[in-house]
Amino acid sequence: MKAAGRQVTVTADKLNGDMKRRPSYPGELRAKHVNMSTKIWVKVAMAIAYFLCVSVAAFILVIYYVFFWTPGQQFSNSTTSTEAPNPSVG
Template identity: 85%
Template sequence: MKRRPSYPGELRAKHANMSTKIWVKVAMAIAYFFCVSVAAFILVIYYVFFWTPDQQYNSTAGAGATNRTGCAPTNQ
């Protein structure tokens, strides 16, 4: 009959810590993914249902809309 190897106390604790470290890493990755996904979902809900763009900077506001991306002319 083969016997299972008996580990000294330190080695047994090391093997137990390795398995818990793996589960902690997996749990942290899942928690990170969940938090990022929830934040993205909240932003999607906000932009789809509540956000309205400013009409002042909207290019379809009319012919009187000014282009605010250019530099001011210099007077020489």
């Protein structure tokens, strides 16, 4: 049914599919396409955020191991004992 006062004309461009026009979708399908494109950008943003977090953590570890860590230092539970370990006890 046509709305009153509205004229619909069909031209050859509309029949053949004008490439300049965007496809028209019903409301639900259009919302689905909008949500899908939004979900893609959210996934890309989350992947970039994850990569940056992992990279920053790795960079902090590199700084720690290059400037602060000494390879021969070990920590024990008894820090008050100053005795040398007895090699004969085993």
